[in-house]
Amino acid sequence: MTAGNGVPEQSARDWTIESVPSVESVPSAESVPSAESVPSVGRVPSVESVPSSLSGRETLLSVRDLSVRFRTEDGPVLAVDAVSFDVGQREVLALVGESGCGKSVTAMALTRLLPSNANISGAVKLGSRSLLDLSEPDLRDVRGKDIAYVFQEPMTSLNPVLTVGRQIGEVLRRHQQMRGAAVIRRATELLDLVGIPLPDRRVREYPHQLSGGMRQRVMIAMAVACRPKLLVADEPTTALDVTVQAGILDVLRDLRAEIGTAVLLITHDLGVVADLADRVVVMYAGRTIEEAGTDVLFARHSHPYTRGLLEAVPNPQRRADGGLREIPGRVPTMRNSPAACTFAARCEFADEQCSRERPALLPGPAGHPVRCFHPLPATAEALT
Amino acid sequence: MTTFELVTLDETAARPQALGGRRVLRRLRRNPLALAGLIVVVVAVILAIFANQIAPFAPDHTNFSAALTPPSARHWFGTDELGRDQLSRVLFGLRVSLSVAALSVALSLVVGVPLGLAAGFYGFLDPLVSRVADTLLAFPFLILAVGLAAILGPSLGTATIAIGVGNVPAIIRITRSEALRLRGLDFVAAAVADGASDFVVLRRHILPNAVNTLIVQATVAAPAAIIGEAVLSFLGLGIRPPNPSLGVMLASAQPLFRDGPWLAVLPGICIVIVTLGLNLLGDGLRDALDPRESPR
Numbered sequence: 001m002t003a004g005n006g007v008p009e010q011s012a013r014d015w016t017i018e019s020v021p022s023v024e025s026v027p028s029a030e031s032v033p034s035a036e037s038v039p040s041v042g043r044v045p046s047v048e049s050v051p052s053s054l055s056g057r058e059t060l061l062s063v064r065d066l067s068v069r070f071r072t073e074d075g076p077v078l079a080v081d082a083v084s085f086d087v088g089q090r091e092v093l094a095l096v097g098e099s100g101c102g103k104s105v106t107a108m109a110l111t112r113l114l115p116s117n118a119n120i121s122g123a124v125k126l127g128s129r130s131l132l133d134l135s136e137p138d139l140r141d142v143r144g145k146d147i148a149y150v151f152q153e154p155m156t157s158l159n160p161v162l163t164v165g166r167q168i169g170e171v172l173r174r175h176q177q178m179r180g181a182a183v184i185r186r187a188t189e190l191l192d193l194v195g196i197p198l199p200d201r202r203v204r205e206y207p208h209q210l211s212g213g214m215r216q217r218v219m220i221a222m223a224v225a226c227r228p229k230l231l232v233a234d235e236p237t238t239a240l241d242v243t244v245q246a247g248i249l250d251v252l253r254d255l256r257a258e259i260g261t262a263v264l265l266i267t268h269d270l271g272v273v274a275d276l277a278d279r280v281v282v283m284y285a286g287r288t289i290e291e292a293g294t295d296v297l298f299a300r301h302s303h304p305y306t307r308g309l310l311e312a313v314p315n316p317q318r319r320a321d322g323g324l325r326e327i328p329g330r331v332p333t334m335r336n337s338p339a340a341c342t343f344a345a346r347c348e349f350a351d352e353q354c355s356r357e358r359p360a361l362l363p364g365p366a367g368h369p370v371r372c373f374h375p376l377p378a379t380a381e382a383l384t
Numbered sequence: 385m386t387t388f389e390l391v392t393l394d395e396t397a398a399r400p401q402a403l404g405g406r407r408v409l410r411r412l413r414r415n416p417l418a419l420a421g422l423i424v425v426v427v428a429v430i431l432a433i434f435a436n437q438i439a440p441f442a443p444d445h446t447n448f449s450a451a452l453t454p455p456s457a458r459h460w461f462g463t464d465e466l467g468r469d470q471l472s473r474v475l476f477g478l479r480v481s482l483s484v485a486a487l488s489v490a491l492s493l494v495v496g497v498p499l500g501l502a503a504g505f506y507g508f509l510d511p512l513v514s515r516v517a518d519t520l521l522a523f524p525f526l527i528l529a530v531g532l533a534a535i536l537g538p539s540l541g542t543a544t545i546a547i548g549v550g551n552v553p554a555i556i557r558i559t560r561s562e563a564l565r566l567r568g569l570d571f572v573a574a575a576v577a578d579g580a581s582d583f584v585v586l587r588r589h590i591l592p593n594a595v596n597t598l599i600v601q602a603t604v605a606a607p608a609a610i611i612g613e614a615v616l617s618f619l620g621l622g623i624r625p626p627n628p629s630l631g632v633m634l635a636s637a638q639p640l641f642r643d644g645p646w647l648a649v650l651p652g653i654c655i656v657i658v659t660l661g662l663n664l665l666g667d668g669l670r671d672a673l674d675p676r677e678s679p680r
Contacts, residue, residue, distance in 0.1 A: 174580065
């Protein structure tokens with residue numbers, strides 16, 4: 001877990017200094033009503049104060065200066081660049097960004113679920129346990145029990161030759177030492193919990209007999225089988241159609257209320273974010289570039305990239321002025337951490353400073369942390 | 385919760401299915417060819433097991449007054465140059481041939497599957513295991529068998545081991561490529577994310593998904609083992625006369641083909657039928673074991 005060369009250490013130090021005030025010093029907002037739909041045009045922010053990093057919750061997971069570097073045949077790739085964030089108890093934190101921004105790698109790195117060519121540095125603490133220092137057997141106890149994952153592809157994430165009950169049962173046997181008839185009984189309960197009709201029949205079926213939405217529910221049932229402290233949902237609805245998506249989101253919301261699990265939601269679907277998340281961390285090219293409560297982010301975002309993401313949400317009411325907007329260009333692949341803004345090449349506000357200096361993550365005009373030399377003014381309306 | 389109802393409409397109910405062995409058997413029954421294969425194999429195994437009771441004569445009982453008689457009511461499969469009843473010899477030969485086939489295939493699976501899984505799952509072991517397998521594959525089978533016979537002494541056991549070892553590289557390669565393929569699939573990643581150890585991943589997720597391919601390979605290897613035993617016995621490296629095996633009977637009938645064609649033809653037909661039965665059963669099993677009813 002040591003840094004490969006001198007550059008990242010430098011960047012990590014920079015980061016620690018700049019990140020400290022942003023995480024601790026912001027006041028809290030208790031009432032963050034969950035948004036009912038995708039962000040609407042010109043929505044007025046409903047909260048006066050800027051939400052704190054944890055909305056007043058106790059910290060469950062803390063990630064500090066997490067960097068992930070891959071050794072590849074084409075040289076090193078820096079996928080995650082000194083990312084820090086906290087997840088509170090029972091909080092839903094969304095990790096948002098385009099494909100290739102390092103969201104999934106960040107999530108996988110939490111329990112070292114990365115291929116052997118990955119080099120992870122930084123600190124991940126779940127409660128008082130430092131996950132990156134755990135041995136592989138200890139880490140296996142954490143996976144699926146304390147931190148459980150739900151992946152994007154329900155169609156292929158279940159073993160085709162095992163029945164649903166066997167697969168859920170495997171987790172129960174492993175982490176809860178359950179045996180015999182109790183396993184199937186509990187598996188049936190879990191299927192019921194995630195809203196699968198006729199659970200006592202489904203439990204005996206094979207994955208191919210279930211639809212995509214059903215399979216994703218099974219995946220969620222497996223994930224919550226041991227009442228994990230943190231559920232990592234990596235684009236849980238991306239592969240599903242819209243009606244099924246709504247059902248899956250309901251399940252996640254209900255589970256959070258029922259078993260009190262925190263959720264790290266990885267997505268590029270801002271509708272899902274508005275629906276479910278308490279707080280949002282926006283990532284770009286391996287760095288966090290903005291962090292705010294969900295409502296604040298939609299209403300008073302400060303980073304041009306965040307605005308770009310929000311504007312790229314299809315909106316029928318905006319069809320008049322030119323249809324779907326997009327952010328020109330693509331996410332760059334980082335070899336090392338450049339002393340520049342990684343978004344500069346695609347940013348309309350970029351000037352010479354942006355390509356010469358690394359912007360720090362500091363409280364911006366709207367009060368929440370943003371990594372930009374030219375943040376949007378705090379008065380900026382959500383989508384204009 | 386209205387959304388659930390909405391979703392339920394979308395997710396149509398599938399037929400409930402029986403579990404495990406009963407389901408496989410039912411599916412096997414629906415496939416007439418596989419069923420025929422199953423019957424052939426079961427009958428052959430029963431005949432082999434009860435050869436003692438079924439055979440009308442002792443396999444080494446000679447009767448020179450009835451030497452080289454063609455098939456008749458008394459000797460269904462005729463007699464050989466020593467007047468031994470060929471039907472009895474085929475039954476006992478079946479016993480030898482089937483056990484050599486079963487044991488050698490079992491041996492090659494026991495050795496080859498773990499090595500193949502290890503090579504496919506642990507990248508760092510792959511070069512070592514694969515090179516050893518390649519070397520073994522490059523070694524002519526007969527040389528291997530002769531070498532083994534020189535060390536262990538010629539016997540049926542030696543022949544079985546030689547055939548089994550000769551089959552190991554193929555098993556390693558097939559298992560390795562299956563492990564390599566399966567290791568990259570999402571459900572393996574999901575199992576790891578749920579805290580499964582390597583052993584659990586291999587045993588519960590990779591091996592069961594490789595079983596279909598291995599069954600097919602086993603049903604190809606078993607008839608090859610029957611022939612292999614014949615070759616080795618012919619060279620004096622396998623079973624010793626007067627004990628019969630199907631292969632030995634075939635081989636020893638060679639010089640008498642003009643005077644007693646039944647001596648070669650009937651054991652030959654037996655080999656063909658058993659082989660065919662094994663292959664049909666293997667194909668059917670592969671389909672029946674696949675929980676997906678239709679290929680994706």
